[in-house]
Amino acid sequence: MKIRARPALTALTALTACVLAGGLLQAQDTELSPQDQAKLDTYNAFRADIASFLPTVNFYDTAALPVTFPFREVMAHVVVDLSFDGETALPVMLDTGAPTILTDALIEARGGETVFEAPGLAGGGAIVWTPTTLIPSATVQGTLAIDSLTAGSGWAADGAFYCITQHGLLGAPAMRNGIWQVDYGANEITVAASLDQLDHIEGAIALPFTIKPGTTSPTPHVQLQVGNGTLEFVVDSGGGIPLTINTKDLASVGVEVPESAPKMTNIAGGAAGAFEFTLNALQLPVGIAGTEITTTVFVGDGMAPGVAGNMGHMFLKDYVVTFDWASETISLDPLATDGGLSGMTDVPAAGVGLQPDGSIMVTSMAVGGRADEAGLVLGETVVSINGQDVTGNGPDLFCDLSAAGIATITTEAGQTYDVSDIEGFLAIAD
Template sequence: MRFLYVFFFLCSAYVHAQKPKEVLNWINTAKSENKDFYYEIPFEYRNNEIVIQVRIGGQTYDYIFDTGGYNNITDAIQAKNNFPILTKQTVGSSNKIKKEINIVKVDSLHIGKLIFHDIVALQMNFDESPTIKCTIDGGLIGASIIKNYIWQIDYPNKKIIVTDQISRIVNLKQAVKVPVTFNSRLMPYIEIKINDKKEKMMFDLGSATLFSMTEKIAKKHGIENAITLTGGGTEGGNGVIKEPIYIINSGKVEIKNLLYLNKPIYYTSTNNEPLIGNPIIKDYIVTMNFKDDQIYFLPINESAVNDGWSTFGFTIEYNDGKSKVATLLKDSEAAKAGLQVNDEIVAVDGQKADCLDYCQCKKIYSMLLETKNEITLDVNKNGQTQKITLKKQKIF
């Protein structure tokens, strides 16, 4: 299991002509000329990311909608449009990998009918971030654009409503309203309780895990019984770090009077922010009124019980022409059955494990492992094919 969250922070260690505060002010400024508007924008939930279409330079690109990120463009978009370069800066991603990049001024950016002019963006290269490359051909729509307007994420109907008038959102009377605070980079934070202990967590829709923490914060909640996930790592906009991932039982998580029970909380040694990620949109219609420091959660299914975590305990990736076990949960039924990281998967439920490339396999295998409750693998063990049948296991 790989988890992805992609937000960026400016590092003051490297500056050319501009001071970090001046550059940050550029990036934080994103205003539209649209007034008194209400638009509905379709989105896809692809590779556990919210993907919308954005038009730049007369061409449409797929972008991740990310409350925890900066607006950016790719090297390819910059090569086509040759936007003015304002300065260079060193930036770090969520897993602490740093790179030097250009800060550019984009003359216009369209999200449906919502138009922005002279947007300052980070010029990024996602070549070393395979999940991002499989998901989009553009970049991120980030905090400065999201901060100024009301955005409602309606997962059942796969649409985002954006407006500048909160009165145009009609379904908020039954929703739970939660206050939001922001850091200097306009990233949003909400206060929650984990087993009655207060924590402040970034509300990061660029994160594909429901809950993740820094190692320091995880220790406050007890890591004695943490489960190890081997073979994985953290992926940010600047690349991948292979490292053990640890998982603890959340116990009781309260977001005001909203409740999750016994969910996995992920942490690694490189995590630098506690996060609530975009899987929350599967449980609640989320309305972000960040200009008034508010966020609303409307339950999608009143009878849903957000209790527990079930998994097969492994994931599959396609590399070097073969499908292989990518990650494995220690002491899971998959591990006890003899499955190991890098085992070659010959077939899944009798179908040959064959894909065109990494991206196609990622989509196929993620869907299989999410939707099935029982699975049979043909595994190549030292030249011999071994059948392993597994049922989805409730871990917590």
């Protein structure tokens, strides 16, 4: 299995998610204006009565279930088509780790009543309010009709996610009123009204989950056994990552990262600008509802604010995964007949990412790999990929080259580097 770095969320989206996951905005020690305080009081009152609101939105005709439709895997993300009133279908990510978020243009064209405004923090501590609106109807993959779809605005059509989708994501609120089974082996999703309509349940690992009280987005939180303790993870199907753990949380259960662990340096955008961070890779035994597996774990700082880490796409794709919000249970049926994982061993010598201004930047690098040893520097601008000029040619060419596989890059300095996969780079992890 090969790993591709997950593009970073826009700063606003990421910070909003952190605030909502962690509780009230007042907990952030931010001084509020009278107007912001009034909005916050309204939002908190809405959250306090969220149980009466949820059954009125994001619902489907259960008599029409089950339905099965295909999905596409694009750059380690699940992508489905979303259409409105029979219009042209638009690709969106499927993401249990977030609410539904669409571009401002789609919300303006399709949205109706604003049901609440969610608070977030922008650069400098400024408070930003993101409205969630009702979209009367939408259809997933031409098959599953969703009435009163709740969707927030603010999806950035350019930048890191451009090659995956320019339109947005379909999040946990749109999934909670049915049972969603994602078959990563067949690249199919089945939405059912009851478990007896589904295969891959009997004999599967039954992993209980919880959701945060009063949340407007029911992202699953699970407990996994790591080291000598138990850690909480967010189940993030939209993350092109394996299991991730914060360094301090891993240390809290008696597991230290050895100096010999493979390392990858990365650069991402944030509210205060671009920042660098390092990921260490370990092969760790992890207990999942009494079943122990050994899997690849990425360890770093700030991986998942408010919890110990993430359970992402690159972990989930070894299973048929069933999300049942009614019983708050995730079923994991291994695709491998022996119940094992396919294992992550290969990483690119360096990865590149599309920036909001259309430029292409070196965004990740295997420490000690061939590109690192040859002098490639994180953050350098790329002018050629696989021998093709990518300056001024638009982002679609970059997407096509990425889909085909990036073997070489040339930087502004005129140096060409081999950035193809380093086989077995992660296999040396202890």
